[in-house]
Amino acid sequence: MADHVGQQLGNYRLVKLLGRGGFAEVYLAEHTRLGMKAAIKLLHTHLSSDETSTFQREARTIAELKHAHIVRVLDYDVQESTPFLVLDYASNGSLRQKHPSGRRLPLDLVVDYVNQIAGALLYAHERKIIHRDVKPENILLDEEGRLLLSDFGIATIAHSTSSMSTEAAIGTLAYMAPEQIQGKPRPASDQYALAVMVYHWLTGLLPFSGSSAELIAQHLGATVPSLCTKLPELPEEVEQVVLTALSKDPQQRFGSVQAFARALAAAQVSPAAFTEEQTIQVSKQALEAPTRQANPAAVAPTRANARDPHLLPSLRRWPKHKGMLDPLLTGDA
Numbered sequence: 001m002a003d004h005v006g007q008q009l010g011n012y013r014l015v016k017l018l019g020r021g022g023f024a025e026v027y028l029a030e031h032t033r034l035g036m037k038a039a040i041k042l043l044h045t046h047l048s049s050d051e052t053s054t055f056q057r058e059a060r061t062i063a064e065l066k067h068a069h070i071v072r073v074l075d076y077d078v079q080e081s082t083p084f085l086v087l088d089y090a091s092n093g094s095l096r097q098k099h100p101s102g103r104r105l106p107l108d109l110v111v112d113y114v115n116q117i118a119g120a121l122l123y124a125h126e127r128k129i130i131h132r133d134v135k136p137e138n139i140l141l142d143e144e145g146r147l148l149l150s151d152f153g154i155a156t157i158a159h160s161t162s163s164m165s166t167e168a169a170i171g172t173l174a175y176m177a178p179e180q181i182q183g184k185p186r187p188a189s190d191q192y193a194l195a196v197m198v199y200h201w202l203t204g205l206l207p208f209s210g211s212s213a214e215l216i217a218q219h220l221g222a223t224v225p226s227l228c229t230k231l232p233e234l235p236e237e238v239e240q241v242v243l244t245a246l247s248k249d250p251q252q253r254f255g256s257v258q259a260f261a262r263a264l265a266a267a268q269v270s271p272a273a274f275t276e277e278q279t280i281q282v283s284k285q286a287l288e289a290p291t292r293q294a295n296p297a298a299v300a301p302t303r304a305n306a307r308d309p310h311l312l313p314s315l316r317r318w319p320k321h322k323g324m325l326d327p328l329l330t331g332d333a
Contacts (some may be wrong), residue, residue, distance in 0.1 A: 027170035036265035039087040046081040069120035071150040105201040116147040118261035125187040173215045188250035191257045193277035203230045237267035
């Protein structure tokens, strides 16, 4: 594959290749007059005139996303039939680089990450935009360590400007919800992908692994391995929240990605259980750990969450809190 370092796209000169993915290459670029740095995402496709119009329409929609936890699109264009996006440059890399596979993260850090990502996703979902490829590689860090969700719509743009079937799955299989595998993504698909990341961060292992065919079969039909079996000190309430967000049926997940984030924060009943990042050895025994079926979501009731319409059914189902919910609902607590 050609390296485009030194090439000029619009007002930007490509300085350094930062990475390659299935849909695009990313370059560090410099504005030829202003000297400002940016990231250029060069898509792996050549467009016809009709496809150029589609790209510009999709890119304009993404560029309109303005949120504290979403990477800004500064510009977009097509040069010699090749589409590209100009993005804010996040100099601190991605969460994949910060936390390599096999690392367990402290629960309080995971809750903080989920709150930030969920805010960005909810903002997009309210505007009828589904990310479709939520994964650690697409979550960047700014100079203050704030999370920035990137690649909104990149997979969709590549899909819509190619000869792929409109029902083809878009995204990364390890994080892909069952309905997305079947070509029917929805906002709950992003919630599922975020829950896969939470599972990975907490246990150091992905819930499912194997070949593409094996991953598809597991996402569609296999029981999610128990988190508490891999991590006995994890509060059971946290496990139930994660397993709810990983439900095969999107209707059985939380009503919104924000409701998932709130439920996870509410279930954080024992933050001292593990507070330092740990490195683990991934063994065959760990991968084959016993599984158990998820019960209805377990969420500890608080005044803040008791009135949340998305959390209320889960709160009512959790027997440990029977008798505790009424004061929260009536405001007497």
